Amino acid sequence: MSLAHYLAVVKGKRLPLWWRSKFLAVPDNFSSLPTEQLWQLHDELTKSLRTKKRGNEPTQQAGKSSLLDLKIELTRRIYRSCTLCPLVCRTDRLNGEMGRCGLKADAHVFRDGLLVSEEPFIVPTHELFLAGCNMRCKFCQAWEGIVRTKLGFKLTGSKFASAVELKAKQGALNIHFVGGEPTVNLLAVLVSLKSLDLPLPIVWNTNLFATDEAMKLLDGVVDLFVADFKFGNDECAQAVGGVESYVATVQNNLLKASQITSLVIRHLVMPGHIECCLEPVVSWVAQNLPKVTFHLMLNYVPDWKAWRDKALSRRLSQSEKQTAKAIVKSKGLKRVLISE
Ligand code: SF4
Numbered sequence: 001m002s003l004a005h006y007l008a009v010v011k012g013k014r015l016p017l018w019w020r021s022k023f024l025a026v027p028d029n030f031s032s033l034p035t036e037q038l039w040q041l042h043d044e045l046t047k048s049l050r051t052k053k054r055g056n057e058p059t060q061q062a063g064k065s066s067l068l069d070l071k072i073e074l075t076r077r078i079y080r081s082c083t084l085c086p087l088v089c090r091t092d093r094l095n096g097e098m099g100r101c102g103l104k105a106d107a108h109v110f111r112d113g114l115l116v117s118e119e120p121f122i123v124p125t126h127e128l129f130l131a132g133c134n135m136r137c138k139f140c141q142a143w144e145g146i147v148r149t150k151l152g153f154k155l156t157g158s159k160f161a162s163a164v165e166l167k168a169k170q171g172a173l174n175i176h177f178v179g180g181e182p183t184v185n186l187l188a189v190l191v192s193l194k195s196l197d198l199p200l201p202i203v204w205n206t207n208l209f210a211t212d213e214a215m216k217l218l219d220g221v222v223d224l225f226v227a228d229f230k231f232g233n234d235e236c237a238q239a240v241g242g243v244e245s246y247v248a249t250v251q252n253n254l255l256k257a258s259q260i261t262s263l264v265i266r267h268l269v270m271p272g273h274i275e276c277c278l279e280p281v282v283s284w285v286a287q288n289l290p291k292v293t294f295h296l297m298l299n300y301v302p303d304w305k306a307w308r309d310k311a312l313s314r315r316l317s318q319s320e321k322q323t324a325k326a327i328v329k330s331k332g333l334k335r336v337l338i339s340e
Helices: 004-010 017-022 035-049 066-078 157-169 184-191 211-217 232-242 246-260 272-286 302-308 317-329
Strands: 110-115 123-130 174-178 203-207 226-229 262-268 293-297 335-339
Touching: 004 262, 017 035, 017 066, 017 211, 035 066, 035 157, 035 211, 066 184, 110 157, 110 262, 123 157, 157 184, 157 211, 211 246, 211 262, 226 246, 246 262, 246 272, 262 272, 293 317, 317 335
Parallel strands: 123 174, 174 203, 203 226, 226 262, 262 293, 293 335
Antiparallel strands: 110 123
């Protein structure tokens, strides 16, 4: 999907998907259903959000259960033996066990601010940096929220609502979840949305290293995916990002994200990773999602553990920047943004 859905929400011509989920009624006894039936109900209702032409008409009576409640219940069940991402820890996060993302059930916002330096159609944007991540990119610029997952304030409905209302008054166009990785914080985000009475679009700034179940839960919540396609092959993903089976997972989820809602794909060009990462990433996008907005990021800065990696311990050279631009141009992508 192009940016049309997201832009229509920003202009007030459509309601955000999470808002519609919040007001789409489900039977009050839904939480007694077995998980398989709950998924069936979830999938049918989520699909109906997309098939309704305008979708501006809330159907929920005050006090009744909604599709958002159903998503919360499914996420809770997943947290009991966590499979939200391909690391499949199977830890009981509701019972105080910690997954490889460093998280139990709670979420912490380690930075919160109004930013103007992102893609032009999302700024000014209210970014909430959520602690915890399922990847360990050596160059991570948000590493303080990866190693200290209780930094900042605990995400609760009331704190979230007051933070969003304040930033909206200051001009924020959207609510922008970033990390770390927002998907590994899904339960706290969904619960917090219940307390919010402001229909702003949700931007989900993600590594898309997520399972099918997580992608289904995000469907009907996210209005714009800003997705990093970081590595062009599994060897680099393992060596630099610390995860296995990366490429197929992310490609699959990019295709899904493009069917669910609006999508922007980012690629941060890493020094020494032009042929192995940038080239295959751009080729795949050009072949599979040629109309999607592609953001080529040439502003790599070594951080965290990058200093220990010979290739990653420097900025991009001018010749690498020129080569990166030439590769993107040669593949014929329709919508390209470049930041240096
Ligand atoms: S979200 Fe966290 S706990 Fe769940 S599978 Fe991924 S790394 Fe493990």
